[in-house]
Amino acid sequence: MPTQPIQRLNHLLDELGQVTDEPGRLTRTFLSPAMGRANQLVGRWMKEAGLKVRVDSVGNLIGRLEANVGARLVHARGRRQATPLQGMTLLLGSHLDTVRDAGRFDGPLGVLLPIVALAELKRRGVTLPFAVEVLGFSEEEGVRFASAYLGSEGYTGRLSPATLKLRDADGISVGEALKKFNGGRFLLPKQAQRTSNLIGYVEVHIEQGPVLEQRGLAVGVVSAIAGQSRFKLTWTGKAGHAGTTPMALRRDALAAAAEFAVGVEALARRTRGLVATIGVLQVSPGAANVIPGSVTHTLDVRHADDRLRRRALMAIGRLATQIAGRRGVARAWQRTQENGATPCSRALTARLERSVKAVQGKSLSLVSGAGHDGVVMSALTPIAMLFVGCRDGLSHHPDEYTSPKDLGVALDVMVDFLQRLAADYTG
Numbered sequence: 473m474p475t476q477p478i479q480r481l482n483h484l485l486d487e488l489g490q491v492t493d494e495p496g497r498l499t500r501t502f503l504s505p506a507m508g509r510a511n512q513l514v515g516r517w518m519k520e521a522g523l524k525v526r527v528d529s530v531g532n533l534i535g536r537l538e539a540n541v542g543a544r545l546v547h548a549r550g551r552r553q554a555t556p557l558q559g560m561t562l563l564l565g566s567h568l569d570t571v572r573d574a575g576r577f578d579g580p581l582g583v584l585l586p587i588v589a590l591a592e593l594k595r596r597g598v599t600l601p602f603a604v605e606v607l608g609f610s611e612e613e614g615v616r617f618a619s620a621y622l623g624s625e626g627y628t629g630r631l632s633p634a635t636l637k638l639r640d641a642d643g644i645s646v647g648e649a650l651k652k653f654n655g656g657r658f659l660l661p662k663q664a665q666r667t668s669n670l671i672g673y674v675e676v677h678i679e680q681g682p683v684l685e686q687r688g689l690a691v692g693v694v695s696a697i698a699g700q701s702r703f704k705l706t707w708t709g710k711a712g713h714a715g716t717t718p719m720a721l722r723r724d725a726l727a728a729a730a731e732f733a734v735g736v737e738a739l740a741r742r743t744r745g746l747v748a749t750i751g752v753l754q755v756s757p758g759a760a761n762v763i764p765g766s767v768t769h770t771l772d773v774r775h776a777d778d779r780l781r782r783r784a785l786m787a788i789g790r791l792a793t794q795i796a797g798r799r800g801v802a803r804a805w806q807r808t809q810e811n812g813a814t815p816c817s818r819a820l821t822a823r824l825e826r827s828v829k830a831v832q833g834k835s836l837s838l839v840s841g842a843g844h845d846g847v848v849m850s851a852l853t854p855i856a857m858l859f860v861g862c863r864d865g866l867s868h869h870p871d872e873y874t875s876p877k878d879l880g881v882a883l884d885v886m887v888d889f890l891q892r893l894a895a896d897y898t899g
């Protein structure tokens with residue numbers, strides 16, 4: 473068992489990276505058997521670091537380290553008095569689910585790094601005057617139900633009845649999956665924490681882009697997370713014989729979807745900052761000699777400016793109407809996700825930045841194009857994010873990689889951040 477914190481972190485990332493639902497590649501999705509094994513494994517590591525562990529009704533893994541009572545008290549005018557942090561909790565975390573054929577870092581880093589940082593503080597005999605909760609969210613990627621953030625929505629009491637109705641590829645709804653997970657009974661969870669008891673939520677995540685690497689920096693802070701809309705679209709034409717139906721008489725649903733995909737790509741290419749992706753597509757009935765009768769696909773659209781994202785969505789809607797009309801094909805939309813751009817807290821980010829400067833010499837502020845659990849957590853408490861560089865900016869890919877050196881900087885920043893936060897409040 474590695475004893476140096478950085479070796480330990482690497483070792484944990486490697487071990488968790490083996491926990492998968494699909495042999496030969498890393499895939500862990502919401503409430504799957506691999507997610508259950510991941511919770512057991514990470515829960516064990518949390519316990520070893522001195523945390524008390526539970527799994528909530530949406531499958532989030534939660535490790536809690538209580539405040540050190542002695543450290544919570546300071547001498548004020550000769551009396552021992554509670555500091556402003558008495559009864560307060562700092563939240564640290566990220567997600568434990570993955571995309572299909574994922575890398576080892578996206579999500580797990582933000583759960584495992586805090587565990588190793590807290591173990592390191594314990595080894596140094598440092599105690600904190602506030603409680604810390606390390607959160608391993610059960611769902612952030614939106615792989616199983618095409619809607620992201622189910623874990624943090626559960627934790628913050630924001631899981632909606634509409635979300636419970638979404639169905640996976642096997643026709644199982646979110647509500648049915650959660651009912652089974654909870655042994656037959658599931659009630660929408662309430663907010664897990666009172667806002668007034670929270671210091672904030674800090675998430676460590678790989679950058680998933682090339683900027684830090686290009687600037688020769690290990691870490692940076694996030695100023696805001698781009699807004700995001702996701703949809704499920706269905707095009708319905710008419711299936712028929714591929715050999716006998718003349719081209720002019722066809723209502724080919726796949727041709728309509730393909731024209732739409734290329735049109736959306738062109739729009740995103742000419743709109744600065746806009747990104748749009750069709751990542752899943754199903755053709756029915758799905759035979760080489762049958763004209764596609766219907767096609768269902770996802771659409772993910774993001775921009776850091778909500779106004780420009782909404783304007784793009786209107787243009788995309790008009791494009792779909794025009795294609796459907798011209799081709800005699802019907803189309804239906806279901807919005808599966810909608811999140812506005814999320815600014816990080818200036819005050820909490822300034823504290824994180826102070827530690828980045830102390831460890832790295834300088835800091836850099838970045839906008840995140842990727843979605844993060846912080847989007848949902850921001851409804852509960854101030855958020856801040858630490859980005860760690862990754863090789864070639866590559867993510868959502870098995871070759872995702874962050875060097876031990878950069879991980880070491882991130883770990884030092886977290887340890888420094890916790891120590892300074894404790895010192896700020898205990899005087």
Ligand code: GLV
Nearest residue numbers: 613841842843844
């Ligand atoms: C999560 O990784 C997302 O941005 O889709």
Ligand code: MN
Nearest residue numbers: 578579612844
């Ligand atoms: Mn992530």
Ligand code: MN
Nearest residue numbers: 571578613868
């Ligand atoms: Mn991801």
